[in-house]
Amino acid sequence: MSETSPLAPVLVIENDLSDPIGRLGDWLNDAGANLQVVRGPTGDVIPQDLSGFSGLVVMGGAPNAYEDDRAPWLPDVRALLATAVRSELPTLAVCLGGQLLAAATGGRVERAETPEYGAQLIAKRQAAASDPLFNRLPITPDVLQWHVDGVTELPPGAVLLASSPVCEIQAFRVGRLAWGTQFHIETTPETVQAWADEDAELLADYDLDAIVARAAAAHPQIAETWRPFAAAFVNVMRDPQAVAGPRRLPLAMANQSTAEPITDPAAIRAALAAEMQAARGTHGH
Numbered sequence: 001m002s003e004t005s006p007l008a009p010v011l012v013i014e015n016d017l018s019d020p021i022g023r024l025g026d027w028l029n030d031a032g033a034n035l036q037v038v039r040g041p042t043g044d045v046i047p048q049d050l051s052g053f054s055g056l057v058v059m060g061g062a063p064n065a066y067e068d069d070r071a072p073w074l075p076d077v078r079a080l081l082a083t084a085v086r087s088e089l090p091t092l093a094v095c096l097g098g099q100l101l102a103a104a105t106g107g108r109v110e111r112a113e114t115p116e117y118g119a120q121l122i123a124k125r126q127a128a129a130s131d132p133l134f135n136r137l138p139i140t141p142d143v144l145q146w147h148v149d150g151v152t153e154l155p156p157g158a159v160l161l162a163s164s165p166v167c168e169i170q171a172f173r174v175g176r177l178a179w180g181t182q183f184h185i186e187t188t189p190e191t192v193q194a195w196a197d198e199d200a201e202l203l204a205d206y207d208l209d210a211i212v213a214r215a216a217a218a219h220p221q222i223a224e225t226w227r228p229f230a231a232a233f234v235n236v237m238r239d240p241q242a243v244a245g246p247r248r249l250p251l252a253m254a255n256q257s258t259a260e261p262i263t264d265p266a267a268i269r270a271a272l273a274a275e276m277q278a279a280r281g282t283h284g285h
Helices: 022-030 074-087 096-104 126-130 189-198 208-238 251-257 266-279
Strands: 010-014 035-039 055-058 091-094 108-121 142-153 159-163 171-174 178-181
Touching (some): 022 208, 055 074, 055 208, 074 091, 074 096, 074 178, 091 096, 096 142, 096 171, 096 178, 126 159, 142 208, 189 208
Parallel strands (some): 010 035, 010 055, 055 091, 091 178
Antiparallel strands (some): 108 142, 159 171, 171 178
């Protein structure tokens, strides 16, 4: 398919009005995508049929991946994600979206041992070197974190693409064309400020002013890193057949090789630990 050929619409599911697709939507549009946004909290019907769409994007939100009583559209989203993986429709799932992707395909989501908030670094894993979306990212890209839950067990056959010192599963690929991230890339400084205001009581032991200020300062770098990532996802939607399946490793190497970072993570861990402690001020958490 030619790069100039028009794409079928990309289905975007927003699970929380406080987490719109934001800058990620702008980057996808700039790369040639046409977005069709469905908002679960407003009562929009989640489509059951993905034919006619070139891709699926599922955004984050406050509910956890199994909180169907609070967000009754989530079972439909999980079913849709499972269908997208089976049908090999290019899929990008962000934060809660990534947790829903894991839950829908046999992974596990639980309360994280240590929540993550604000601008941080993640570290690419070895498998990212051959991934069509992650291969050209920096080894330690900037991201925005805001989560208390996390994926604690990958779906069968999934490939780990990035980690952080306190949250092992930061990004993964399940099947041939579905990617999940624990972190955010779509936010604006205003979005982060709104989240901080909303969660002020929960984060009473954190220095929220420092978190918000560092997040605002990091947003230009996040954009520089992740805008090309969004364009790469549009390229996958244009020609999904060009993407090879995940590389299968010998059984004895499977757990080790995909979990090894490209570089020794010791210095990264030390720097991130110091940064997280500084963000929490004198109280700790």
